[in-house]
Amino acid sequence: MRLGSLPRARLANLPTPIQEMPNLSKKLGGPRIWVKRDDLTGLAFGGNKARKLEYLMGDAVAKKADVIVTGAGFHSNWCTQTAAAARKLGLDIVLVKNGPRDGWEPAEWDGNHLLHELMGAEIKVVRPEKFKAALDAEMDAQREAGRNPYFIPVGGSVPLGAAGYVNAMLETFNQSSEMGVDFDYVVHGTGSGGTQAGLVMGARALNSGTKVVGAAVGWTSK
Numbered sequence: 646m647r648l649g650s651l652p653r654a655r656l657a658n659l660p661t662p663i664q665e666m667p668n669l670s671k672k673l674g675g676p677r678i679w680v681k682r683d684d685l686t687g688l689a690f691g692g693n694k695a696r697k698l699e700y701l702m703g704d705a706v707a708k709k710a711d712v713i714v715t716g717a718g719f720h721s722n723w724c725t726q727t728a729a730a731a732r733k734l735g736l737d738i739v740l741v742k743n744g745p746r747d748g749w750e751p752a753e754w755d756g757n758h759l760l761h762e763l764m765g766a767e768i769k770v771v772r773p774e775k776f777k778a779a780l781d782a783e784m785d786a787q788r789e790a791g792r793n794p795y796f797i798p799v800g801g802s803v804p805l806g807a808a809g810y811v812n813a814m815l816e817t818f819n820q821s822s823e824m825g826v827d828f829d830y831v832v833h834g835t836g837s838g839g840t841q842a843g844l845v846m847g848a849r850a851l852n853s854g855t856k857v858v859g860a861a862v863g864w865t866s867k
């Protein structure tokens with residue numbers, strides 16, 4: 646499949662700049678370090694989710710969805726960026742979020758939860774063990790209500806979401822050619838794996854020799 650043939654909603658400020666970090670490079674006394682500023686993608690403060698959402702939301706719009714169903718932790722950035730993307734495209738959004746008990750509400754609204762409310766997301770809070778079943782039930786309820794819901798798993802880590810980071814690798818490659826710098830490594834945060842899948846696929850497609858190294862942003866107790 647060709648990347649350019651995928652439906653895409655233009656949601657992010659792209660390309661993001663690449664900036665050299667001379668002080669950090671000097672302090673570490675080793676390689677020259679550059680930062681690809683994906684914190685500047687925009688869409689509710691930016692971050693890596695915006696690129697994934699361009700392809701996921703493009704697909705949702707192409708399938709004529711009218712409501713997005715997704716979820717994650719109570720103060721999740723994923724939920725914030727997905728809510729922003731949905732609202733920007735005129736779609737409703739239901740967020741299923743993990744909490745200490747079903748239907749829990751904090752004494753005060755703050756942080757990302759406040760943003761979810763301000764963006765008009767419908768919010769359902771469930772205990773973590775009920776999370777998956779609650780998402781399935783929400784999809785069924787939306788269909789029964791005559792709507793056309795579009796489901797996106799946590800972090801948007803499905804092939805379509807990863808396409809956003811295939812594109813990021815192409816973007817980085819073009820910028821590196823313009824800058825006259827060959828990057829030996831791309832080092833990035835990895836959680837649900839979608840960002841890494843896209844970067845690895847992009848690096849392979851370009852055959853540029855750039856190695857992709859993911860640093861885990863979370864851990865399991867196993």
Ligand SMILES: Cc1ncc(COP(=O)(O)O)c(C=O)c1O
Nearest residue numbers: 693800834835836837838839840
């Ligand atoms: C700043 C940052 N970078 C990268 C990631 C990992 O992205 P992915 O879920 O695609 O592995 C996360 C996920 O939580 C994150 O917060």
